[in-house]
Amino acid sequence: MYNNKESVVGPHPNLNDRTQHLLKVLVERYIRDGQPVGSRTLARDAGLDLSPATIRNVMADLEDLGYLHSPHTSAGRVPTARGYRLFIDALLHVRPLDDREVDVLRQQIDQPARNGVELARSVSDLLSGVTRLAGIVMLPRRKVVTLRHVEFLPLSEGRVLVILVLNTQEVQNRIIQTRRPYSAVELQQAAHYLNEQFAGRDIQQARQALLRDLRETRDRLDHLMQTVVEIAEQTFEAEAEDYVVAGQTHLMRCTDLSDLDKLRLLFEAFNHKRDLLHLFDQCLHAEGVQIFIGDEAGFEVLEGCSVVTAPYTVEGQVLGVLGVIGPTRMAYDRVIPVVDATAKLLAAALNEQGN
Numbered sequence: 001m002y003n004n005k006e007s008v009v010g011p012h013p014n015l016n017d018r019t020q021h022l023l024k025v026l027v028e029r030y031i032r033d034g035q036p037v038g039s040r041t042l043a044r045d046a047g048l049d050l051s052p053a054t055i056r057n058v059m060a061d062l063e064d065l066g067y068l069h070s071p072h073t074s075a076g077r078v079p080t081a082r083g084y085r086l087f088i089d090a091l092l093h094v095r096p097l098d099d100r101e102v103d104v105l106r107q108q109i110d111q112p113a114r115n116g117v118e119l120a121r122s123v124s125d126l127l128s129g130v131t132r133l134a135g136i137v138m139l140p141r142r143k144v145v146t147l148r149h150v151e152f153l154p155l156s157e158g159r160v161l162v163i164l165v166l167n168t169q170e171v172q173n174r175i176i177q178t179r180r181p182y183s184a185v186e187l188q189q190a191a192h193y194l195n196e197q198f199a200g201r202d203i204q205q206a207r208q209a210l211l212r213d214l215r216e217t218r219d220r221l222d223h224l225m226q227t228v229v230e231i232a233e234q235t236f237e238a239e240a241e242d243y244v245v246a247g248q249t250h251l252m253r254c255t256d257l258s259d260l261d262k263l264r265l266l267f268e269a270f271n272h273k274r275d276l277l278h279l280f281d282q283c284l285h286a287e288g289v290q291i292f293i294g295d296e297a298g299f300e301v302l303e304g305c306s307v308v309t310a311p312y313t314v315e316g317q318v319l320g321v322l323g324v325i326g327p328t329r330m331a332y333d334r335v336i337p338v339v340d341a342t343a344k345l346l347a348a349a350l351n352e353q354g355n
Contacts, residue, residue, distance in 0.1 A: 014065065022046055022058050023067060024091040027079045031329050034255060036076025081294035084306070084328055088291055097337050102345070105130070105338075109345045110352075121244045123322060123346050128247025131335050133326035134270070138243040138280055140319040140350060145203045150194050152187035152231060160187065162235050166203070176234040182227060190228045207236035208281070242277055243320075245270050256304060256327035265301045275299045283309045283321040289340050293328055304328060308335050310343035314351045322346065 015023070025046045026037045039052040039059060046055070059077050062068045067083035070076070079087065097105075108126050109119070120137040127135030149165040158181045164172045182190075198206040210232050248270055251257050257266070269275050279297050283290050292307040302325070309323030322343055324335060 018048065019058055019062065020091060022055065023062055023083065024087060026077065027083060027087045030078050031331060034329060036071055036078050038076040081328065084293050088332055092332055094333050094336050097341050102341055105341060106345050109349050119349060123342060124244045124246040127322065127324055127338070127342055128250060130338050131324050132250050133324040133330065134248050134251055135246045135324050136243055136276070137322040138320035147198050147201060147203045147206060149199060150191050150235065152191050154182060154184050154187055160231065178230060178234070186227050187231070189224055190231045193224065193228050194232055203236055243280065251326065254327045256329050262304065269301045275301065279307065280309065280321045283311060284318050286311065289336055306330055308339050310339050312343040312347040314347055319350065
């Protein structure tokens with residue numbers, strides 16, 4: 001999704017060089033100012049010997065192709081998600097951070113005597129502070145957690161006590177909240193199924209298998225499997241802190257995300273984690289920086305947002321993903337190299353800890 005080159009990628013097949021240049025200038029202006037861009041402003045910024053009427057025609061063509069749209073309150077244009085995608089894939093100039101900037105990041109990451117969780121929290125704070133967006137870091141998944149046995153005991157008000165036996169003899173107790181109360185018999189049946197199917201397997205693999213089954217057979221699940229999926233999804237999701245988030249309040253200052261209902265849903269997604277974990281799980285198997293614009297992320301709550309991620313690896317093994325979430329009107333030329341460099345620095349810090 002992202003090509004880390006300093007020069008513009010080859011021309012888009014449907015657009016000539018002049019049109020691509022005007023789109024690039026318009027997107028850059030909109031990212032900088034946050035105001036719809038009119039033909040006179042674009043004519044002045046583009047540095048081309050074109051009349052405003054000619055530029056209006058080009059803008060109309062770009063709107064017809066789905067790259068721009070006109071807010072009803074203005075004659076100017078703003079980029080659509082499709083326009084941002086073309087801008088990022090073919091028109092964006094991105095240069096790596098210089099040595100001084102990398103050193104500043106490294107100094108904040110290279111702190112002694114910190115475990116993986118503390119390091120992840122520090123890096124999410126760092127990402128948020130540098131980009132003024134929400135920073136997210138998945139915790140390192142180097143350790144394989146094997147499920148040995150699970151039991152569920154009903155409590156009051158839809159709560160369930162989960163007793164997990166992990167690895168060789170580690171016992172964990174936790175309480176989860178379910179959508180409806182479950183009887184002791186239902187919980188025993190769910191535990192029996194999970195123990196029979198997943199005992200001795202990696203708990204993350206078990207979670208992914210169940211979620212895959214849920215997506216593929218949601219409409220055909222019988223009563224037992226509906227119980228199993230809900231209980232197990234919450235149990236395995238709570239197996240450990242999956243990721244840490246910092247800087248959500250930065251999003252409250254973004255005029256593009258000023259709708260309070262939208263912000264509430266977005267904050268709920270941060271807290272609930274399930275949707276974002278699905279998205280970040282996809283990035284575990286991708287190389288380099290990945291950028292999701294609006295509905296490309298696959299979740300309605302992220303409409304109007306962009307997610308920029310990068311995996312971090314140690315000795316060739318992907319341990320996790322980090323990134324930022326913010327409005328689609330973000331400074332991609334700045335955010336992308338920060339995310340890229342931070343992933344590499346986090347990998348180096350974890351590698352140093354392992355030595």
